[in-house]
Each structure stands twice: as structure tokens, then as C-alpha cells.
Amino acid sequence: MAVIIKHNELEYAAKESAISEFALLTGKKQSGAEKHMKYDIRMLEAGRFSFPYHFHRNSEELFVILSGCAVLRTPTEFFEVHEGDVIFFEMGPDGAHQLYNHTAEPCRYLDLRTVSGLDVCEYPDSGKINILPEQEVYQTGDQVDYYQGEAQVRDKWPESVLEKSR
Incomplete structure (x- = not known):
């Protein structure tokens, strides 16, 4: 089944952040049928940063x-x-990225990513890792x-089991 998301009908929700500079809005999707490909339509408002600088x-x-537009x-x-x-980010440190909206107008973009089980997201600026999802x-x-x-x-094994191997 095709899923059509109309940009003029899309409602956005704010991702909670304790730091006001990170104020990314994400469009509420109409489908949850994705299995291996994940995507979000995001809106980055004026003077705001996307997620912290990171790579996967x-x-x-x-x-x-x-x-x-954005930087x-x-x-x-x-x-x-x-x-x-269209901007592609490879896996690993060479794919590190972050957006900043330096303009007075919102920047809307499609964030499309591969998903194959667990991911580790690394934040070089703060020395953190995030195990996703x-x-x-x-x-x-x-x-x-x-x-x-x-x-x-x-010490974690019963002596009766360890004796059998001797």
C-alpha cells in the first residue's frame, strides 16, 4: 500500500529537549508499516540546531x-x-553531521535512514554513545x-561441572 504524506496537512511535534537550542520538530507520520527503512519529515526552526553532532x-x-536552507x-x-x-552520511566518524538553521525561515527536510537491528550513535563533542533504539x-x-x-x-560455575573437564 502506498503512503502519501501531504506536506500541507502534516502536523509537527516537538522533541523534548533540556537545551533550548535543540528544538527539532518531527512530522507525525500516517503509517508505521516500515520494516527496514525509517524516515521522518523534520522542521528546523530559525536559530536552532538539529540533534547534537553525531555519527552512526x-x-x-x-x-x-x-x-x-541551513548550515x-x-x-x-x-x-x-x-x-x-540531497546529502548522504556514511557510517562511522566520516559521516558525522549536524544542522543549524541560520536563517529566519524554517528548514524542512526528509531524514531517511537504514535500520538493521541495533545501532550505536556516537557524539564526538560530548564523548557519549547512545545505543539505539x-x-x-x-x-x-x-x-x-x-x-x-x-x-x-x-567461581561462577559449579565445581561438579568443572570436575568433569579434568
Whole structure:
């Protein structure tokens, strides 16, 4: 079944943010039938930033600017994007991105992304990671060695099982 979203009938909802500079509005979709492709129509109001500067480890993302313009931050530069522009973000640090609406008019864009299970979103400015879709956020400074806390593995097993292997 085709899903048609009429831009002049779309209602937007604000994503809650404790920081006023992050005030992204997301259009309420008419369908929830998507399985492997996720999308949102977003509106970034004047003087606001999209999500914090980030990249995905297991998701590619594509923006299509529907109206207005904004400044795009990438790992190597800042540049204006305009209505009709299509911007692809690869997985990993080279795909890091953030938008800022430097104009007086809203910037509307389609945010299309791949979804294949869990994703890890990393925020280079704040040193955090976010496990998606669960929204579990951690500081990367808490990273530990793979074997930390595992030295007493035999203590977790019944002696009767361990004796069989001897």
C-alpha cells in the first residue's frame, strides 16, 4: 500500500529537549508499516540546531532538503545546504553531521535512514554513545577492557561441572 504524506496537512511535534537550542520538530507520520527503512519529515526552526553532532556505527542516513536552507557541519567543513539538495552520511566518524538553521525561515527536510537491528550513535563533542533504539546513553570515558571483571570465571560455575573437564 502506498503512503502519501501531504506536506500541507502534516502536523509537527516537538522533541523534548533540556537545551533550548535543540528544538527539532518531527512530522507525525500516517503509517508505521516500515520494516527496514525509517524516515521522518523534520522542521528546523530559525536559530536552532538539529540533534547534537553525531555519527552512526550501523546506520546510513540521507537528508533531502524540502524547503529553506541551513548550515551543515561535517568532520571537515561547514557549508550551506539548500532546497533540493540531497546529502548522504556514511557510517562511522566520516559521516558525522549536524544542522543549524541560520536563517529566519524554517528548514524542512526528509531524514531517511537504514535500520538493521541495533545501532550505536556516537557524539564526538560530548564523548557519549547512545545505543539505539533503546536510547541507552553512556560516557565513552567509561570504556573498559573486554576482560575486566572476568578473572574469577571459575567461581561462577559449579565445581561438579568443572570436575568433569579434568
